[in-house]
Structures are given as structure tokens and as C-alpha cells.
Amino acid sequence: MTHDPGYNFAYLDEGTKRMVRRAVLKAVSVPGHQVPFGAREMPLPYGWGTGGIQVTASILGPQDTLKVIDQGADDTTNAVSIRRFFSRVAGVRTTTRTRDATVIQTRHRIPEMPLREGQVLVYQVPMPEPLFRLEPRLSETRRMHALADYGLMHVKLYEDIARHGHVSTAYNYPVMVANRYLMSPSPIPAFDNPKMDNMPALQLFGAGREKKIYAVPPYTRVRSLDFEDHPFRPHRADAACAFCGARDSYLDEVVCDDRGGRMFICSDTDHCETRQEAAR
């Protein structure tokens, strides 16, 4: 497959890609630290994955196979559009199979199938600063990161438990990377947090509007914040997938009618289909 000759390979010009790669290298060297980069205007609106798409464009080679998921699904607008975009401007192979992909761009999920060495997971990040809701001044949050002064984050968890009896944060649950930097895992469900720990694949995070890149290198310790007597517990709907019967995957709740009917289905469509095929 060849790419559209009207564009440079993977849309961005070579100078921009080098700039992004420099930021990525720095981010990999300092796990969990937010590295500023000169985010470009992309042909899609902020909030649709402008950060992720620039990281993907910069690391993509002609031999790569790309998978794009949005909330775990390969067939939603965002996923389909970004996949089609790269198959046009980079001419790379695309897939919906987690195991076949070398680069996976994701919004709000980590695939159920464990990732392996050599794969790269690119997250789309709306707000890279984990302390954003607690401390409105970014100059102050940068200072807190520099001094590893993270007591405030625990105050937030304390407040959650005091008010609700448990930590009510169900997504974007803050993590400590390599025992040094507090990091926002992007709005993935807390259910996915344990998958980040010691993952064999490289994890890159791109925030386009906030112009930040950060990374978790392979086999890095990623720990969800908690209290000794209120340990971190990933939450999952207590049901089986209506299609494949999985009891261990993350589920979406789908409202079927206006009489309260609902069903639970796997949010990871590839995982669900693979299981259904195996069952047939």
C-alpha cells in the first residue's frame, strides 16, 4: 500500500516528527514526567486525539501495523476516522486484532489481551496534569512534581473515603510511576490501571491541547495510589458479557429500550469477537 503523495509520510513534516521524537525520548528517560512539545494543528478537533495522533505519526514506520480503539471499540467514529487517516497519509497496514498490531492508539482503554514486547500503546490524553483539580496553578503543580510533594493527592483520596466510604474515582485514577512521578493514566477505567504495571509494551501519552508528552517505558513499576487500610480495588460491573459470556473483561452498559432494559457487553470489541469465534 502506498500513501497519498499529496502529504508527507504520516502527515507531519520530518522536522516536526523529529521534534516529537525528541520529546518522546526525553519522556521515556524520565518515566511519568510531562515533557512539553510544540503540538501542531491537526485536521481534527481538540479532544478527539490530537496529541495521540501526533505521537503515532512520529513513531509510525512503513512496516508498522496500526490498530486504533476508542473506548475499547474498533468500530466507533473516532477509531475508524483515525485508522482511515493513517492508512491514507502513511499507507500503513491497519488491523483490529490486538495481537497483529505493532502500534495501538487508544482512547480510554487498554486492550484486554496482554501486550507484548515490541508493541507501542499510544494514549490520547485530555488533561495530563493529575493535580489539576486540586491545584489550579500549573506553576505550583510543576513545583510539586519537582519536589515530589504529593500529599495533596492523598488528601483527595482521604476526602473520597470520608464522603463515600471508598475511593469514588472510577477512571483517570492517579498512579505513581517508578516511585517518583505522579501521573494521570488518561481517562482509562481504574480497572485497567493494574495492566500498566510492568507492561512489556512501551506506553506513550500525548496531550495535544496541553502540549505535553509523557511515557512509561516497558517493565516499569506503576502503582495506583491508595491507603494501607483502603487498598486500591479495580471496579468492574458485576455481570457477564451478553455476547461472549466473559466474566473477567471490562463491560459497557447498553440501554436497550425505554423500559429500563439493559445489557452488558465487552468494551473491547476485538477481545469479544475473538472469544465468540473460539466458541463457534
Place this chain on the structure above:
Amino acid sequence: MSVPLLQAEGLNLRFGTTTALDDVGLNLHPGEVVAIVGESGSGKSTLLRVLSGQLAPADGSVLYRDADGRSHPVHAMSEAALRRLMRTEWGFVHQSARDGLRMGVSAGGNVGERLMAVGARNYGGIRAQAAEWLRRVEIDDARIDDLPRVFSGGMQQRLQIARVLVSRPRLVLMDEPTGGLDVSVQAKLLDLIRNLVADLGIAVLLVTHDIAAARLLAHRILVMRHGRVVEQGLTDRVLDDPQHPYTQLLVSSVLAA
């Protein structure tokens, strides 16, 4: 005599043409309560900010001796070290509780913050300590989950004191802790501070324009005017037998009840 906890010498600072500090020196010993009195603009608060490392003097030095007996020049310390000191061995009680408290965080969270900042990770333990400290400052521990904004002014100030004392600091700096409170609440607060300070053996540097508060709490008094220390000595000596004309004026202008 014991070694001073805080030792300041020859502090000078000017803001433009105004002299904020003019050759100010001060020793504070462990467990000692020293009041700095003077009128508005006499340099009291500036001195407090210089002593706590928030403001660098043009000239002079401030030495702090930590719990392990090591001396640190406060203005040469790294920001990280100063912050660590600020949330472990030091405490700062602001005039307005709004500056010292997190208004959007419950009373328990406010008290627990310093514990969590130094690594406490046991929810039950933090909560138990927060409840105990609320009791010690005479706030009903049933209100542990209430936000400070629903508290009265006096309660907010007491909460601020609990939040600072929970980590058992060695040195507490207070900037007009009774300012803006009505007289009966002030009296209760002063009584509470006096008992806690005596119990815990904390050294306190108290900035106030309230002579009565100084008399009640302080062992020693420094009188400041135009950035200079015009008189200092034991509280009773200074207040009963003021030598400097300005101190005489200050003492005689206290309204008798």
C-alpha cells in the same frame, strides 16, 4: 542556657525608601514563647517572613537548629529542604484562617494533610489522629467531615491550629492568630494556645499588636518600631516597667476593661 532553636543576626531589609528591618537580631530557645509587638507597618510581619525563609533579607543571617542538632542557614537551604521543614518541624498560623486552611476540604482532611504529606498512608490512623486533634482544640469530633466554611471564625482558627500542631512541630510562627475575632472568642483561643504550647513544649514566635495577648502567652517580648527592635526583655518587665518612650505609649494606650 540551652542552644537557641532559631538565631537571627543583623537583619536588614528595605522596600524602596522604606526601612522594613533595621539591624534586627533575635534568639529563640526551645519551648520559649516570644511575642513581637508593635503598630501596623513596624516590620513585624516582614520579620516573620524573613525568619521563615519566605523573604530574603538584604543583609544578616538566620540559623535554624534542627531536631538532630544540625544548624541550617535558612536562606541558603534548598526549596525542597525548606518545604520539608515547613511541613514537619515548623508550622505557620495565619491571621486569616482562609489562608491557612483548604476551604474545600473537610476538617479531617485539613488536619490530616500534614500527616499525609510526610507519608502517612493509613486511613484509619490519619482519621483517628485528626479526631483526637479536633477534640484537643475543642471542636466536636462529630464534625470531622464538615467543611471549614460552615465553621465559625473561632472554630476555623482552632482548626488551623490543630492542622499545624498535628505533626508536632518544634517551632510555630503565628501572625496575629486572634485578629478579627471577638473578645470572648479571643480569650478562649489564647487560653487554648497557652495550654497546648505548654503541653507540647513548642517554641512559638507570636506576632501581634495585642498587648494583652502578648502578656498572656509570651515569656519574652520584642517591641518593634520603624523596623527596629526598640526594647526587649521578659514580658512582665517590659509591660510593667517600659523603658522606651514608644513602649510606654503602647502600654498606656491599652484600654482597661
